[in-house]
Amino acid sequence: MIVRARNGLVCLLVGATLGLLGSIGGAGAVDLRFGIDNPDLGKLDPHATVVSGDRYIIQSVFNGLVRFKPGSGDVRQIEPDLAERWESSADGKQWTFHLRPGVKWHHGYGEVTAEDVVFSLQRAANKDTSSFASDYSEFDKVEAIDPLTVRITLKEVVPSLLGLVVNSLGGNIVSKKAVQALGPNYAQKPIGTGPFMFQEYKPQHSVTLVANPEYFRGKPQIDRVIFRYIQSQGSRDLALQSGELDITGGALGQDWIERTRKMPGIKVETPGLPEIWWLFLDQTTKPLDDLRVRQAVAHAVNRAALIAFRGEASHRAARSVIPASHAGFTADVPLLGHDIAKAKALLTAAGYPNGVTLKVINTNRPSLREVIEVLQSQLRQAGITLDIELVDHATYHARIRKNQSQAVLYGANRFPVADSTLTQFFHSRSIPGTPTAVTNFGHCKVADTEIDAARVATDPKRQDDLWKVAQQKVVADVCAVPLMEVLYTWARREKVDYGYEFKDTPSGGPLITEATRIAP
């Protein structure tokens, strides 16, 4: 009797275990686990967030009227997304987009109409609802011609209209009905049209997306994407090693790349569209108001040594004041090379034979701190002393915008068309302290005419020529010393196939699409 009972119990346990295994195997759910280095979610409202980790998620949830070809950041390879086709007027001021019929919003919010697109672009242009409103300042009106046709009329031609309606930042199309129904909660429960739908958010832990079975490009091959918030690089690396993560962002240094490449079954990638880092020189302060002193600083910088220090696998020398991957880039600029003797001679000629001291406010974030320290030792050889004050990151951002730092070390990645970087960093409208200030820390104003003319030029050849002259003038005036281009580093399990070649990353991270799959 006892034996029978015990046998029964064993059978029950075995049965239960097999049942459990069966249910796990039977469900056959394919999960992709994606490690994000932010401490937590910001907002999943594409028009309101400026957090990189949010963008990795948003790009799988939303579509634009057009999109970057997956794995590419080339504006010349932009392809249809929610719009099937489009045309523009001869003067480039009127654009008509024809929507793909039958595209459905997630979670039963109906079909995408021209009204949604009008609402969405107006929302992106409104500074109360959008972080990117200034990008849309040239929008005159956006109208729905019929349920599937949208017309955008511009006040003035812009360098890349498609860049404003692409699946990035303000170009993501949101559902009018959902935004109005959910109000502020929309930022936590986004409704898009993309291959994956929002499912769950766990504070400081994760965001889970599930496959959208009605996605217009076809049902995704992955069932769920789980974005995990893991701040510690060491923990992300160990989780990749233990098999708890499939994809994760890496560190910028050479040692991380070399170490991770050695992990079995792991592939490290450094996609294009890098950040560019500069040392801005505020030419309104003494002694930097003298061009010869700025030239001396440029000659004292040793790019090759800087790259060698940071690692060649993820860094390359800057060749102009905008990244080489941006439309309108030219390497035909008078960049000053490393020459300590020349730097000293220039300082003497400027009346500073005993050298100069520059006040620098720098963030204590390790990556930027390391670089300013290297620059400090390089410039010292030419008699240029950097008097560095290290502060926390938020303080750094606040104080450099109050013109308190004579030399500003800064890195950025803007929309990959020359206009964005040139306008924000080298146009006089962007000088800190002015009402239209952005990030022109060098107080540069030599290329305003060319930057403005290029923006409205309709002939691509003339536009390129103007951008070239603008870069040449900015380099010659040494508004900033371009230092290096910093590539993003990513690691994935080899069995993860993005479904495209991961060459560029407009968002900074890999895009998970309907074609992304995990090999068994």
Add this chain to the structure above:
Amino acid sequence: MWRHLAQRLLFSVVTLTLVTSFVFVIVRVIPGDPAQTMLGDQASQEALVALRSKLGLDRPILVQYLVFLADVARGQWGLSMTNGRSVLGELLSVLPSTLELTFAALLIGTALGMPLGVLAALRRNRMPDYAVRIGSLAGISFPAFVSGLFLLLAFAIYLPLFPVINAGGDTLGERLHQLVLPAVNLGLIVAAYVTRVMRSAMLEVAQQDYVRTARAKGVPEPVVVWIHCLRNALLPVVTFLGLYTGILIGSAVLTEIVFSRPGLGKLIVAALNQRDYTTLQGLVLAYTIILIVINMITDAILGLIDPRIRHYRV
């Protein structure tokens, strides 16, 4: 007794007011701009000015402070400036994880630290004492960040018993499984401190007259040590634990980061980095309330251990 309680409550209100006022002013005085965090580094000055005005940050600091006090009085904790979520909701969502980790670490720390402290005191200046003292010094000196990664390497990679990253399971079993390594990491630090406090308290008590009297009248040694000495030696240990629990909640942030656990420490650090004034104010208010409660509990425990404290109060 009632008078004492009323006094404590009054002190608590004064403490709360002082701390929240201090934090309110200090976060606004240090450089940094929540509008910049929200709009990013591409934002134009015009957009920043508009947003600051919308957030009420352009008003005089005194007006902002009165608005804040009025909100607190009505029990409104507000919304995070950076992500728009409810501050109270954010706090409540991470509080269980924080309390779980804190109490598990205290449990491990006390269970390990007290016997080791007693052992070291009993074997003073002999081998066990040296070993315990060196061990506890190592525990205090080792950064939680480094010891956490070592634990992960040992027990999640080489011996894959635990997950590297918190799996976020909600059942009791899953929660315990993902709690073990972080609790051990933090618990070892607590144990290191407890050992040292316990040891010196035991040594001090052992020299008291009543202990000598007990020995002289032939009380068995185990009774002298575990009843007469320990009870009195516990007082500084409990006081220390009370103080340290408050510190632990805040300083657990490194352990939370390494083991990717949600927590109050992480929330506070993120809010500070982003200059999220409303979240920071709410969290500091909550943190102060927690500290006050812990202090009250500590006092109550001290009263239980030592009747003199109880009687003194009455």
